[in-house]
Amino acid sequence: MINLDKKIVIQALDCGLQALLVINARDKALPVVYVNPAFETLTGLDASEVIGAGIDELIMDGELPERVDARVGDRPADGDRNLEQAWKLKAGGSVRLNVRLSALYERPGTPSFWLLTEVARADSSPGEAALRHALHDARRRLKSLERTDPAAGVADPAGFMEVLQRDWSIARREQRRLGIVVFQVDCLDAYRDVFGRHAADSLLRKIGHLISGLLRRAGDFGAWLGDGQFAVLIGSATDAQVLAFAERAVHKVRNLAIHHPRSPIARFVTLSFGSATEVPAWTAASNTLLEHVQEQLVRRQAEAAASRADNAPSFTTQTDLQRITR
Known part of the structure; x- marks a missing residue:
């Protein structure tokens, strides 16, 4: 059977x-x-x-x-x-x-x-x-x-919230773990300023297609949240499994080697992410997990920016600056 x-x-x-x-x-x-x-x-x-x-x-x-x-x-x-x-x-x-x-x-x-x-x-x-x-x-x-966003080519924010509410109700009833990953396309506005809106939309479709292609189980779901963010719902997964999925997506996007001349992070387009899992409490609302992941994403981006600032070269003299910029 x-x-x-x-x-x-x-x-x-x-x-x-x-x-x-x-x-x-x-x-x-x-x-x-x-x-x-x-x-x-x-x-x-x-x-x-x-x-x-x-x-x-x-x-x-x-x-x-x-x-x-x-x-x-x-x-x-x-x-x-x-x-x-x-x-x-x-x-x-x-x-x-x-x-x-x-x-x-x-x-x-x-x-x-x-x-x-x-x-x-x-x-x-x-x-x-x-x-x-x-x-x-x-x-x-x-x-x-x-429910499909025309620019990103995946489900739109309304579609994501609909599926999140449904899966949250199921996970709460069955006391199963539900995971969310939110990806941020780093420096998307700067990319759009350089290459134009059509190129930026093409970039989003490539990333949306890549993320969707990594979803292996029928219940996993990816969508566009807007403001440069994609979200993925992963059911019945541990924190480690959700983290591994997120890191795999980040690595795949990096390997696309899409040139980004104005990114302070790398020469190519990159993703940042936040992730978490939760067994829904009976009194918890479905958007609390999403908000927690988005807050984690903001913290990670701030920490990464601070780390880059700390490691940036310092120019003690005008001669040093001229030598670096030649």
Whole structure:
């Protein structure tokens, strides 16, 4: 039997044409822990608005799944049954659906999660269903385009924050470690002043392509943050593994040997970076790790600049200066 990585399973769910959501059955509030893009298409609600919300905030009418108490010996009503529900729409009102309730188990016994899968709209025709599937595909393609930065050629800041929030929620629920690396293209403004905007954009695309090419696992994700910064999300990795990845990317960019005549660091384009990993606390926000890494990057750059200043040659006489500058 092949053991599939959880990231692969989530990607498979994301490709489904039927709307579905997963609920934590053992939490009193029955919070939503996952929705697929088809759910977003159907309701108009983004995953970021739904993850963590109680199911009673999303279902306006109909039978709700019950909370499961693992300490109680009596099992809840069996899953794998059909329900009729009215799901909330972002534009207002609701849509009536026939849904399938299925129990998900982490181990034999009582369910850990409930899976609600759209079977059909209570009032839809086959033609309407086909149209909605086409709209789902179009929305997914459009969303992919909207999340790509045209200059850097990788996901844009909004796309990064969306994936960060999703992966943070998963890591917090499963108490897994999540790592972030933020790369800074050193002296990018000076490079742009010398070679122009188009050359700078070409440089960013080369670096973005290089960083993306170093991502080996399906769940790892790279994006452009703006202001000369790229960011990478790495799941289930130690500090040492994240550091090794960052240093490998820095070395690869250095080996591109892209000339930079105004860099005080080297003759070629270089990267600086900050990195950290964290097992998310239940009360921590997803942007705290990113802010910590960016602060570390700023400190490293300041320390490197101070070190260069300390090691710079000093000219004690006018003759020394003239000899160096000839």
